[in-house]
Amino acid sequence: MTTLRSENVPKSPDGGLQSERTSLSFVRTSLSILGLSAACLRWLPPFGAASLIGPLIAALLIIAVTIFERRSRPARLALFTTEKATPALAMGGVLAMSLIVLSASGLWILLK
Template identity: 35%
Template sequence: MNRHRHPVPSAPLRHDDPGLQPERTLLAWRRTLLTLIGVCILFLRWIPPFGLMALLPVILSLIAGILIQIGLNARYRKSARGMTQERVAPPLREVVMLGCTVMLLSVVGVIAVVSG
């Protein structure tokens, strides 16, 4: 008797959006994640001239990227469910967090350029 249970793949969420809005939103957030990874790599180049202070934006970019990745699947399910119910709440918390991250990275970049 096999006691191991294999997870049953969940059925894809169905919605009636011919433009596939939830899929477009998911792809947009994935592009944002890739951009944050690119920013993180660019900030790694700052380590030789600026020392360990350059790790602050790297860590900030990584944390923001990890949080985006963690929320992607839940965000997609929420959006697809909202499409079937004809009511989709905007991702206000995620947008505010991303805006604050970009602002903080910009401030760190300006401080590094001015002090360097």
């Protein structure tokens, strides 16, 4: 019977690209939500300034996620190369929360 030892396991040729793809997906999702928040400016004339509360909160959450993601990227890359990386659940949660806030504010405006 043979056993796998750590020296027999081939190293991944990825070299951290998976972490880069994850980072780019956070940026891409953030930009799309930020664009949707900017598109909500069309509600300003008929509904007034109260219609901008939800998009403004969503935009602030997105900006916070983007700044945090940019600052934590090198540390995540280092953890990924040592195979100690954990999922970025907090950033994903904040992105989801910004979508919920944006959706709720849109429903509130339409039902008002």
